Structure formats: C-alpha cells, structure tokens
Amino acid sequence: MKYILMMNTMKAGHAVPGWPRKDLQAHIAFMLGLNKELHERGELVSAEGLSFPDQAKLVRAGDDGRPITDGVFPESKEFLAGFWIIDVDSPERAYDIAARISAAPGPGGAPLNMPIELRPVMSAPPQEMV
Numbered sequence: 001m002k003y004i005l006m007m008n009t010m011k012a013g014h015a016v017p018g019w020p021r022k023d024l025q026a027h028i029a030f031m032l033g034l035n036k037e038l039h040e041r042g043e044l045v046s047a048e049g050l051s052f053p054d055q056a057k058l059v060r061a062g063d064d065g066r067p068i069t070d071g072v073f074p075e076s077k078e079f080l081a082g083f084w085i086i087d088v089d090s091p092e093r094a095y096d097i098a099a100r101i102s103a104a105p106g107p108g109g110a111p112l113n114m115p116i117e118l119r120p121v122m123s124a125p126p127q128e129m130v
Contacts, residue, residue: 002045002121003094005101009114011083023107030104038086038097045085053079085121094118104116 019027038044056079057071084101088094098118103111124130 001089001091002085002123004119004121005038005084005086005094006080006117006119007082007100007101007114008078019107023105023109026105026109034099034100043086043088043089047082047084049082050080
C-alpha cells in the first residue's frame with residue numbers, strides 16, 4: 001500500500017537555515033541515508049524537499065480559465081518542508097518509517113521529534129463514487 005509522509009515544520013525552532021553547518025550536514029546525511037535504505041528495500045517511490053513559503057503561490061482558474069496567482073504567504077506558522085511516497089506491506093511499516101523521519105537529528109544532534117503526517121494514497125476513487 002502506498003502512503004505519503006509529509007514533514008511539516010515550524011518556522012521557529014525547526015527552520016534549518018539558522019542551524020550550525022555541521023548540524024545541517026548531519027541532518028542531510030540522515031535523510032539521504034534513509035532515502036537510500038528505503039530505495040534499496042524497494043519501498044521508496046519518491047522523496048522531495050520543498051522550497052520555503054516565500055516562494056509559494058496559490059493558483060486558481062479565473063472566469064476565463066486563465067491562472068490567477070496569489071501569495072506569497074511568509075506569515076504561515078508552519079509549512080510543508082518535504083514529503084516521501086512509500087510503498088510498504090503494512091500500515092505498521094509506514095508508521096515505523098514516519099517515526100524514523102520524526103527523529104531526524106536537529107541542532108546538537110538531538111532528535112527533532114517533529115510530527116510527520118501520514119496518509120494512504122488512494123489509487124482510485126472509492127467504488128461507490130464511480
């Protein structure tokens with residue numbers, strides 16, 4: 001079953017730009033190592049880090065169908081920093097992976113213990129909706 005694991009971060013406290021270089025390098029090494037392990041196990045579908053909210057835009061269709069953009073929203077309290085899509089045999093395995101991501105090292109090597117939002121990926125709409 002596929003799951004998306006979303007790493008939301010608070011601007012204050014978890015924002016990595018203010019971290020000491022060695023702590024940032026340790027965090028990145030942890031994430032790269034985890035991604036390599038998941039890939040080798042055949043569980044990693046995709047993993048991406050995202051830009052900061054000051055580069056975000058909301059887009060909707062105008063009356064004529066042309067895109068209308070709004071944003072940026074740098075005042076957001078938290079933002080989606082990255083995500084993984086995994087394909088695993090059980091929800092418990094997805095929970096284990098989410099917990100490992102949650103414990104990624106932060107400043108001084110201490111586990112961040114950040115919340116990781118986990119959702120099943122629907123391969124199709126529910127049958128009763130088709």
